[in-house]
Amino acid sequence: MPPAYAEDAHPSRIGWRLPPFYSPFDEGLIHPKAAELEERAIAWIDAFGLYPDATERAWGLATRSADFTSRIIPYGDVEPMLLFTQWNYWGFAIDDWQDSGTTTTRTADIVDHSARLVRAVEAPGSATLPPGPHTAALEDLVRRTRAMLTPFQAHRFTEGVRDWVLGAAWQSANAERGVMPSLNDFAAMRTSVNGTRFTLTWCEVANGIDLPADVLYSTPVQALTDAAGFIVSCDNDLLSYNKDDHHVPWEQNLINVLARHHGCTPREALPRASAFRDGVVTLFVRLRDQVARDADEPLRRYLRSLEHWIAGDLEYHNRAPRYASPRNRNELPVEGASYDITLTGVPGDPSAEPPPLPAIAWWWRQLDR
């Protein structure tokens, strides 16, 4: 089923057919317990009353967080996946709150809430957040997370939250000051803004991967991790462009940033965005192959989890009603709506040079000559 929209009332700046996505990864993987995960997560949501009414609930469930988890961790342990799924439903609620008023929500307010949130994750029971269903749900999540994760894993997750909220605050600061970021600044910050490090620890936990810190934080492994997070973020930008195109000032996404960079329209920027994204996938594949050559089994499994993340996230975005029946064009989410994207085993421009962006040039510098 195609995307749901009324083109007359609110024309898309980029259209509804996206260029093919270079995806040299296993396609269509999904965890066998996906349905059970969704059912259990929704029961938890309803127990905490996370949404104020039926419409908000419908849009909350349309994030399909259980599908997200099931596609990016197709072979994981169910219990951490359930907890991560609940974190995601909860995170979308917060994310939509932070996105809800780029023109009216001050950076100062965002930063205040963010610092409180980090502290609630870091030191359970700190009572730094106002009481209510979101806080009660958060405290439940934090308590169970601390019981399930090792101290190092719990710390990494906390850092992932801190990285996310600082990135989100940076985006708010741009909106408040009326700044559309430069391409280099955007590339530097995008993985943080998108909260990718919030996700990563859970992929490791659910997949039973526990790399030594000096391996995990080695430069080539961090380059691969950041590149994967950037690809996932580009895909989010492509598939959520129409969902967010009512915001003023314009959303800080890859397409709008490229349009500003090249002085062209968003529609003209779309193929450039696609080529840019494919170029990072090309880098990822080359560097992955290089690192895998001398990797031990845990590191190989980590590399595989990054692939699952990229491929699963794209398919998730393709199918979730949140994206293909966007709220700015629909009263309620439309079941079955999809962008019906095309995957391809060949990048748009296989000879692409590294982009001339200092903020991410170090990813390419990890490649052997």
Place this chain on the structure above:
Amino acid sequence: MPPAYAEDAHPSRIGWRLPPFYSPFDEGLIHPKAAELEERAIAWIDAFGLYPDATERAWGLATRSADFTSRIIPYGDVEPMLLFTQWNYWGFAIDDWQDSGTTTTRTADIVDHSARLVRAVEAPGSATLPPGPHTAALEDLVRRTRAMLTPFQAHRFTEGVRDWVLGAAWQSANAERGVMPSLNDFAAMRTSVNGTRFTLTWCEVANGIDLPADVLYSTPVQALTDAAGFIVSCDNDLLSYNKDDHHVPWEQNLINVLARHHGCTPREALPRASAFRDGVVTLFVRLRDQVARDADEPLRRYLRSLEHWIAGDLEYHNRAPRYASPRNRNELPVEGASYDITLTGVPGDPSAEPPPLPAIAWWWRQLDR
């Protein structure tokens, strides 16, 4: 020599005699290479032209960052200590920039700069900061830091920077909104605002301590670490109160927060601040003894480094012209000015109950019954 001030022109709200500090630690330790560290650090500062003129240079050197490093790491390796000292001179310049205009610098501007700074530490050469002496010095620091530290240490340091800037942004957000934090919120955030995690990694590196991640991030060790950072931050608040008392809105420090909490004057809040601080030292000592009982040698050395940090930091604050000849009362720093504080082996109120603050109650919960 006493503190330098003209009481007529600008009376202090709390006076210049501070209550005795409970300090059951080795006194007066200082690294034998302190003078060499200062000399080498200043040569580096001057090579990068970190200060625009002689007055700024005098106040920059009055931070006595070499003395700070030499007192908190009295037995450390010189090369990491030198690098950390240079980081501190650099950090004070940034800190003073962030503090310089609580009324005029918007949170949005602080957040933008902060996110760029973190990225520069995380991904050297990102070109997210404007060119100039501060950026050139930063790039030199980052390059040498990444060459000296293990991947995990470099990551911890980066996280320390991120934690610091988010804390500082929270403080700016309060100033922008005219909010003096509640005592619980203050206790929750103070170690982050003060950048204590920026310091910690260097104590570990210079002391040759490399704890396994699951030990370092275990709850009792984190409670001790946070408590130490909080004590250090309280001491900073007591000894820098007069330095910062010209700010509008009033500085968010322990004394002003307690004054608001109890509805009293800063002068009346001073003994309360002292008792509160001593109470945390009491907790620290009890928990340290408990953790030390079953600790292996690396963990014992870590605990000792926390003691050195607390005791060395207090003596540093007592002596640095930055504090005892504050800039808001002196044209130039006064050599030899000091608060001449009194140390005592007994806390003000040894029977003190834990403060009724959920944000830090977990420190006391780590104590065996």
